[in-house]
Amino acid sequence: MHRTYRGRVLATAPTVLAEDEWVPVAEEHRRAVEALTAGHRERALAGEPHPVEDFLFTYYRFRPGQLARWHPGAGVVLLGAAARERLAWRGYARWAGPDGDVDGPGGVVVDAAGVAASQGRRLGHVRDVVAATRGRAPELGCFGLHEWAMVHGSAADPSVLRHERQPLRLGAAGTDAVVEEGARRGWLRCTHVDAFRFYPGSAVELSPLRPARDTQAALEQPGCLHAGMDLYRAAFLLVPLAPSSLVLDAFRLARDVRELDMRASPYDLSRYGREPVRVETSEGRAQYATEQRALAARGQALRDRLLPLLDAVVVPAR
Structure with missing residues (x-):
């Protein structure tokens, strides 16, 4: 079952995480990424490229800071003040809550319909390749x-x-x-x-x-x-x-x-x-x-x- 908010579909029965549940997970993720990318970041400051370890950031253009930013994925509501900061991020929307009140305390959820509208056609080729390869x-x-x-x-x-x-x-x-x-x-x-x-x-x-x-x-x-x-x-x-x-x-x-x-x-x-x-x-x-x-x-x-x-x-x- 779903409700719509400003034309966007938001799930009404997702997993709901309190701030003290999801913030430690986000911090653990950030620390893991920082450990994995420390060498690359240090070399970038020093202008010393590495032919093996730096490739993923020079070829794919996804920065260490973007990788370190934790996302729960679709169908997860984040509660708390830290969650509301995500309304300024791409791909997030207010969750209406079980009573459908979009102006209530609610929480923040990934805007799955918005992501589909903005990325759907671009990802069509990616989906075809991944599906064919899986088979x-x-x-x-x-x-x-x-x-x-x-x-x-x-x-x-x-x-x-x-x-x-x-x-x-x-x-x-x-x-x-x-x-x-x-x-x-x-x-x-x-x-x-x-x-x-x-x-x-x-x-x-x-x-x-x-x-x-x-x-x-x-x-x-x-x-x-x-x-x-x-x-x-x-x-x-x-x-x-x-x-x-x-x-x-x-x-x-x-x-x-x-x-x-x-x-x-x-x-x-x-x-x-x-x-x-x-x-x-x-x-x-x-x-x-x-x-x-x-x-x-x-x-x-x-x-x-x-x-x-x-x-x-x-x-x-x-």
């Missing part, structure tokens, strides 16, 4: 060669080096040889558009797949590291409808994905304490596939949590 088995035969393919031909064109301050473990010629062997053996099968778009022309020619935005839902698969990392984007696009516990779990997965992605890359990251996953060897490929499988399982569990939220806000195309 597929992971493919584990790429061995992270997308990062190698991105720097194919770097001896002739150094501009393809995305982390130019980090040396290549095998040098330019050795890196090219790994890419070319991978192409011959059918391992160079990147399914992710936002990895493939960084391929130089020489690597594009070696790739049997040409992922594009309009084929993303048809090609994306849960074994892809970048598909798992992008669940963080899907989660924070749903804020404040998505609870912060979900967003933080997606962030932690994305951090772990980035670690494997760069440890298996052609770059020498020993100065950052990262031991390589040597995918140029059979042992390294086996290690990569084992870690990839575990990350894929975590990604599928997150998709199970994301899909009901996406289904609730996506506005069908007309």
Whole structure:
């Protein structure tokens, strides 16, 4: 059962949390995020970038302060003076209370209908990709060669080096040889558009797949590291409808994905304490596939949590 307030649907029987119940949870979340992001924030002040740990904030544009701001998610009413401050935040509205009095003491709740109206069409593509990927088995035969393919031909064109301050473990010629062997053996099968778009022309020619935005839902698969990392984007696009516990779990997965992605890359990251996953060897490929499988399982569990939220806000195309 629902009531409407100024055209917006507000649930009348949600979970109601007193201020002394939800404020400690919000503080615990803030402290957890601050601990996870301390290194990034310190490096940002010092102007010292980190090729592994800073990526999520340079690529996804969701700031540490935004991640630290706790949201209960849909269907939870927050009571107290601290809750009323959220009326100035995007995506919150007054809750009318069980008696329907919007001018009474009430509380504050996520404005699910407002979020749907503002974000629904934008999230349609995200929902299609997440749902299609959830329905597929992971493919584990790429061995992270997308990062190698991105720097194919770097001896002739150094501009393809995305982390130019980090040396290549095998040098330019050795890196090219790994890419070319991978192409011959059918391992160079990147399914992710936002990895493939960084391929130089020489690597594009070696790739049997040409992922594009309009084929993303048809090609994306849960074994892809970048598909798992992008669940963080899907989660924070749903804020404040998505609870912060979900967003933080997606962030932690994305951090772990980035670690494997760069440890298996052609770059020498020993100065950052990262031991390589040597995918140029059979042992390294086996290690990569084992870690990839575990990350894929975590990604599928997150998709199970994301899909009901996406289904609730996506506005069908007309």
